[in-house]
Amino acid sequence: MHDPAQQVRDWLATYDTPTASVAHLLCDRHPADAVAVTEVGPELLPHDLTFGELAERSTALAAAMAELGITRGDHVATLMGKGTELAVTALAIWRLGAVHVPLFTAFAPSAIALRLTHSDTRLVICDDDQRPKLDPGDDVPADAPWHIATTGPAPLREGDHTIAGLTRGSGGRTAPAPVAVGGDAPFVLLYTSGTAGPPRGVEVPVRALAAFHAYHRYGLDVADDDVYWNTADPAWAYGLYYGLVSPLLAGHRSLQLRAGFDPELTLDVLAIFGVTNLAAAPTVYRTLRATTKTLPPEIAVRRLSSAGEPLNSDVVAWAADTFGVPLRDHYGQSELGIFVGHQNHDDVAADMRVGSLGTALPGWSVTVLEPVADGEAPVGAFGRVAVDVKASPLMWFRGYRDNPGASAARFTPDGRWYLTGDTGSQDREGYLYFSTRDDDAILMSGYRIGPFDVETALLQHPAVAEAGVYGVPDELSGQTVAASIVLHEGSRASDELAEELRELVRARFAEHAYPRRITFVDELPRTASGKIRRGRLRPAQG
Missing domain, CATH: 3.40.50.12780 (ANL, N-terminal domain)
Structure with a gap:
């Protein structure tokens, strides 16, 4: 060992x-x-x-x-x-x-x-x-x-x-x-x-390669004789860090499927190319579960990993029954890479605890801070998930390009703690349990969508006075984008207008980020300072 x-x-x-x-x-x-x-x-x-x-x-x-x-x-x-x-x-x-x-x-x-x-x-x-x-x-x-x-x-x-x-x-x-x-x-x-x-x-500095290699080795457990396939898009952190960079760093071959996602095609790739180590977003596993009765006998995967959004316990159970190996959940961010998870490597593997994100990977120290104060929360209490900077030799993020305000908000004033923006709890053995996101980001099919980007696109329509964008649960995608729209006086709500707004988001921001659900409302719930209360948008759906 x-x-x-x-x-x-x-x-x-x-x-x-x-x-x-x-x-x-x-x-x-x-x-x-x-x-x-x-x-x-x-x-x-x-x-x-x-x-x-x-x-x-x-x-x-x-x-x-x-x-x-x-x-x-x-x-x-x-x-x-x-x-x-x-x-x-x-x-x-x-x-x-x-x-x-x-x-x-x-x-x-x-x-x-x-x-x-x-x-x-x-x-x-x-x-x-x-x-x-x-x-x-x-x-x-x-x-x-x-x-x-x-x-x-x-x-x-x-x-x-x-x-x-x-x-x-x-x-x-x-x-x-x-x-x-x-x-x-x-x-x-x-x-x-x-x-x-x-x-x-x-x-991302060059020293971050050490963090990427650590996850490749201990989180994914990619071996020299593995056929490794990371299905994530390389324009996003999981696909870039661990689909392109880390296998090249380790000298390992990786598969790159140049085609859109399709469950039957996914099974064909697993079987034909003898994939032994698979990493994918929960959406991939959820879709396979919804469309697959039995696996082709040629499939013999020894490691399954998931990251990008919380993994449902029923999907974990399905994967174990179907593939015969555990599906291990991992947690990270663009700013850090993956730093928590149910690790696959025998040198660090610990018990699977369904519902948990796992424990800190080697080179990282993670805890939960109190909701307001910067002291550590009691065991089992909910608070802010944070990384102990000094106790984490693999910590590499120092701030955003040309954005000192957002950079400073990621750290406590004394610089000791990096704040993930997520909330959760931690048990005595260090297992982390996810609660919710503090920053309202929408995690859909492994993609992180900022409400601001979608709202900016929606506001370019002449009929739209205000827009509030948020995520709603979805069985396959984890979350989907929804929007509450306030129209200018004289504009009328209709199915045709809703479709115009969806097309506007596709054209002005991104094809995948259009709101699947649009509700026209009289006003948006706001704080005294004028910020949208996204948590109160959901009841307006009726």
Whole structure:
């Protein structure tokens, strides 16, 4: 048995140093003939990318990006689906010491432009079908300061580049040496939805690799001979940190399914590719339960993990009966990665306690503070879930990009405690029990949706005077988006108007975030200071 505390120290000694190079750590140090990524299309035909090919292709792309002026510290965004092209692009960005800004492909132009502008992005690399979202219009300036490159065979617009075009003839260029940026430098800028303001940029430093490796090892227990599949989208924390970064870091092959979610397709992938270690949002397991009677006999998964939203006890029981192995719940945030869970590795595995989120992972110390004061709450009492910063060597978050107010709100005044924004309780053995979110974020199918973003889109309709957005329980998705709408005088509520508002959110924010339930009300419940009381919106549904 290895000592997890010593292993954490060893990882920090490797990743939190002035000589740390992300490209070296995630690619160049691994055997060139080992498979890094297996991309699987809708027809279930695999395409392998070895670490040697990843090094060669990312080096060529990095050289081409350097000719466009991209250098250390610059921000390069991706608007891409899963697969080998994303892995190559991300490694090229990190090879230059630049910062990767992942964007969700379901975002509308307004949401994309907001993040590109806030991040000072200099280059956007996108799939062909995403390119129209970058056309000049109401949300995207005609003189946008970023270059555009597509993954397709030919440029779609004047002035565009393609990855193939950029790298063609790259053999004559000087291959850039991997830039050592050090443990404190950011290598990812990930945006998380805000609830009372615009999205917040989480700057992920290189030293966070130690935290990602710890979850990969102890939370997921990915072994060298595993076939590992993380179904989450790499534009979000779980899919980025543990679907792209951590398997590359550990030198493990990962599957990348380049297709929409379908339960039958999911079962086919599990069977055909012999998946032994599966990580997915609870929605995936809930949908499989609703549509699956028996598993194909070829499926032999040894580890099941879930994160992104609370996991129902009935789904845990179904998974154990169906797969024959426990489904372990894990808990984390974009700002930290996963730091609590029912861990899978034999060195740290503890009893499963259904209804609990598990215990702190190695390298983390978690407690519950009193509701108002910053002292620790009694055992079993509800309060604010917090991380002990000084007692957590894997703690890496220091604040949001250009947002000191939101950054300060995450910590107690003395800096000892990081406040997750969630409430819960903890028993004597350290098991954490989730109660509710303090910040009103909506967790739907593993995606975090900020009410502010949806409200901003709704208010652009001329008939809407006020909008209050909140989450309602849903059997498959965990939560869905709902909205209470106050109309301007003279406007009339109708089913047609409700559909117009849904389409507006799809067009002005994101395809997945439209309100499934819309209720027209006379007024919104507010506090004395004018803030919406989201907890009181629900009774208005009647």
